[in-house]
Amino acid sequence: MSETSVREAEIAVEQKHVDVVYTRVAEMRGEAEAMRDRGDELAHGARNEAVFEQAAMLFERDVMVRHANQILRSLDAEHEGLVFGRLDTTDTETMYVGRLGVRDSEFDNLVTDWRAPAAAPFYQATAEQPMGVIRRRVIRSTGQSVVDIDDDLLMPEARQETMPVVGEGALIASLTRARGENMRDIVATIQKEQDEAIRAPWRGVTEITGGPGTGKTAVALHRVAYLLYRDRRRMGGAGVLVVGPSPAFTSYISRVLPSMGEDTVELRSLSDLLDGVKATRTDPGPVAAVKGSLRMRRVLKKAIREAPADAPTELRIVYHGEVLKLDARELARVRASVHNGRRPPNQSRVDAAEALLEALWRKAESYEDFPVKRAELITELGERIDFHRFVVVWWQLLTPGEVLRGLSDRRRLARTAGRGLTRAEVDLLADSWADPEAGFTVADVALLDELRVLLGRPPRRRHRSRDNQLPPPREDYDEYSHIVVDEAQDLSPMQWRMVGRRGKYASWTVVGDPVQSSWPDPAEARQAQEAAFGGPRTQHRRFALRTNYRNSAEIFALAGRVVTHVATPDQLPHAVRSTGVDPLVQVCVEDELDTTALKAAADLLSEVDGTVGIITASSRLPGLRTAAEGLGEDRLRVVDGLESKGLEYDAVVLVEPGELVAESTTGPRTLYVALTRATQRLTVLTTDETWPDGR
Numbered sequence: 001m002s003e004t005s006v007r008e009a010e011i012a013v014e015q016k017h018v019d020v021v022y023t024r025v026a027e028m029r030g031e032a033e034a035m036r037d038r039g040d041e042l043a044h045g046a047r048n049e050a051v052f053e054q055a056a057m058l059f060e061r062d063v064m065v066r067h068a069n070q071i072l073r074s075l076d077a078e079h080e081g082l083v084f085g086r087l088d089t090t091d092t093e094t095m096y097v098g099r100l101g102v103r104d105s106e107f108d109n110l111v112t113d114w115r116a117p118a119a120a121p122f123y124q125a126t127a128e129q130p131m132g133v134i135r136r137r138v139i140r141s142t143g144q145s146v147v148d149i150d151d152d153l154l155m156p157e158a159r160q161e162t163m164p165v166v167g168e169g170a171l172i173a174s175l176t177r178a179r180g181e182n183m184r185d186i187v188a189t190i191q192k193e194q195d196e197a198i199r200a201p202w203r204g205v206t207e208i209t210g211g212p213g214t215g216k217t218a219v220a221l222h223r224v225a226y227l228l229y230r231d232r233r234r235m236g237g238a239g240v241l242v243v244g245p246s247p248a249f250t251s252y253i254s255r256v257l258p259s260m261g262e263d264t265v266e267l268r269s270l271s272d273l274l275d276g277v278k279a280t281r282t283d284p285g286p287v288a289a290v291k292g293s294l295r296m297r298r299v300l301k302k303a304i305r306e307a308p309a310d311a312p313t314e315l316r317i318v319y320h321g322e323v324l325k326l327d328a329r330e331l332a333r334v335r336a337s338v339h340n341g342r343r344p345p346n347q348s349r350v351d352a353a354e355a356l357l358e359a360l361w362r363k364a365e366s367y368e369d370f371p372v373k374r375a376e377l378i379t380e381l382g383e384r385i386d387f388h389r390f391v392v393v394w395w396q397l398l399t400p401g402e403v404l405r406g407l408s409d410r411r412r413l414a415r416t417a418g419r420g421l422t423r424a425e426v427d428l429l430a431d432s433w434a435d436p437e438a439g440f441t442v443a444d445v446a447l448l449d450e451l452r453v454l455l456g457r458p459p460r461r462r463h464r465s466r467d468n469q470l471p472p473p474r475e476d477y478d479e480y481s482h483i484v485v486d487e488a489q490d491l492s493p494m495q496w497r498m499v500g501r502r503g504k505y506a507s508w509t510v511v512g513d514p515v516q517s518s519w520p521d522p523a524e525a526r527q528a529q530e531a532a533f534g535g536p537r538t539q540h541r542r543f544a545l546r547t548n549y550r551n552s553a554e555i556f557a558l559a560g561r562v563v564t565h566v567a568t569p570d571q572l573p574h575a576v577r578s579t580g581v582d583p584l585v586q587v588c589v590e591d592e593l594d595t596t597a598l599k600a601a602a603d604l605l606s607e608v609d610g611t612v613g614i615i616t617a618s619s620r621l622p623g624l625r626t627a628a629e630g631l632g633e634d635r636l637r638v639v640d641g642l643e644s645k646g647l648e649y650d651a652v653v654l655v656e657p658g659e660l661v662a663e664s665t666t667g668p669r670t671l672y673v674a675l676t677r678a679t680q681r682l683t684v685l686t687t688d689e690t691w692p693d694g695r
Contacts, residue, residue, distance in 0.1 A: 089134060
């Protein structure tokens with residue numbers, strides 16, 4: 001029998017089993033829908049029952065409906081194929097592996113969930129350690145139709161003549177497929193080194209490092225799905241948070257977890273991690289470097305102690321025929337004494353009022369033969385409306401945005417910064433906050449979050465309704481059970497403080513690559529990172545991924561050349577796939593860069609089936625984005641170097657590498673990131689005839 005005939009026959013065998021599985025899934029969906037409908041009937045019937053019985057029936061309804069909806073969400077999750085693997089073992093058993101576990105009506109196993117311990121050999125077995133697996137088969141499907149299979153023979157000596165072996169392995173085949181708008185899951189092609197990180201224990205901190213294309217992000221997301229499967233009560237109760245570098249990145253990964261049946265995980269970028277704030281701008285490198293430094297915490301702590309610019313500088317009040325006056329210096333002493341208290345400023349207005357009354361009594365006490373005792377003065381002045389009006393305007397409740405905007409005043413900023421900032425740094429920061437219409441930047445979000453904590457939440461006014469008191473809205477949820485931080489090497493120390501507040505009681509998965517870092521002071525960032533984790537005693541485990549599955553060997557060879565003087569060979573991954581197509585380096589004149597970039601992108605769109613990215617310096621971004629809209633091509637994306645973090649495209653046009661290096665605080669590292677986004681084709685446009693050897 002020919003190889004083609006064998007493949008077709010084996011596809012038919014797998015299709016028969018897949019058909020059985022989908023028939024059973026349809027039955028399970030019907031059972032879940034019936035359960036949900038039964039819950040609604042219970043709720044309807046409970047209306048006519050006694051109070052105790054009604055409560056019991058409503059509780060039963062809630063449990064039933066919730067369980068039914070969970071089943072339906074799992075069954076309705078998007079996927080390319082429910083069944084993707086098969087193991088034939090030495091104990092003559094056949095096990096199918098898939099996105100969720102499925103049993104037939106007699107409770108016999110049809111599909112084993114990929115996260116179950118029994119499925120581990122599908123990912124961990126090798127020819128050296130086969131774990132009893134004779135043949136491992138990857139099943140590729142489109143919808144419910146099996147379209148291809150690939151086998152790995154791990155124990156040739158145990159193979160029976162009746163066991164055919166088909167294909168050359170599924171991984172490389174999957175790598176050549178076109179990229180779409182969203183990252184795909186990798187449940188069918190997880191490799192052994194990746195699986196070890198995915199299945200690591202939940203406690204403490206799990207760090208996953210590796211160069212471009214090693215699957216770090218996919219591994220972290222699959223780890224979340226695995227942990228929720230193994231310990232949903234612990235992980236699902238307080239919630240799981242995934243933090244990415246940009247909205248483009250979180251959008252890109254947004255379908256991975258739902259495709260595995262997990263739709264309760266919260267995805268946030270660093271620009272929208274603080275509720276109520278959505279940053280749309282990024283600072284130039286030197287400005288972001290100052291804002292991200294731990295020095296800013298000292299600046300902010302001093303800033304909240306400053307009197308607001310419009311606060312009165314004198315208190316005059318007439319009492320029993322005497323004028324009691326507190327001048328600016330006396331008011332400053334009162335303000336300092338209140339700030340030295342235990343409560344944050346926004347919860348200290350009562351303390352401020354009491355301190356002012358005490359200062360007024362000391363002033364009155366200094367007058368000869370003052371006729372009123374202390375308790376009487378404090379009581380009577382404390383009830384006067386003019387005193388309360390003064391307290392409100394003198395001790396204002398502040399928002400983080402108001403404090404940060406106030407630092408656009410150079411003199412105020414210089415005063416609060418002291419020796420913590422240079423004059424040049426003061427000018428940079430003041431200019432960055434000068435335009436109130438510009439909106440906050442990504443680096444500002446961490447400062448606003450710091451101020452949120454330093455200022456404290458203002459006391460709530462109680463609003464009663466017919467249902468007694470309404471519950472307070474959720475704000476800045478700080479008690480996640482597990483936090484994933486992607487592109488961790490780029491977080492500033494202040495951003496680590498922000499993320500750390502959300503993980504006071506959490507376990508962590510941290511993903512990054514030091515070679516790709518855009519933060520200029522790794523030691524300071526590492527210190528803040530350790531503090532976020534709870535200190536150096538926190539349990540750590542580390543996994544290094546060393547195989548680049550994304551880039552062709554030809555593309556990565558060029559990318560590796562730009563970081564040879566900032567990275568050691570062991571920090572660079574090994575690209576396993578060759579296309580035989582070298583990157584194209586094209587020298588252009590400055591005035592023709594943008595038009596040449598659009599033409600190059602159009603050419604690449606005709607050569608690849610998936611996405612094409614134009615990566616450029618941020619200064620060039622607005623013009624190129626506008627021009628690219630004229631192509632009318634929804635497969636084309638235009639991003640700058642930082643926005644490209646974590647993304648991938650079938651083909652990339654990189655515009656003027658020297659500009660990406662110049663605008664980065666870490667030199668060639670950002671360029672290295674940009675050069676490693678392409679899976680198939682790469683075109684570099686430069687005005688430097690000596691690049692890459694000249695820079």
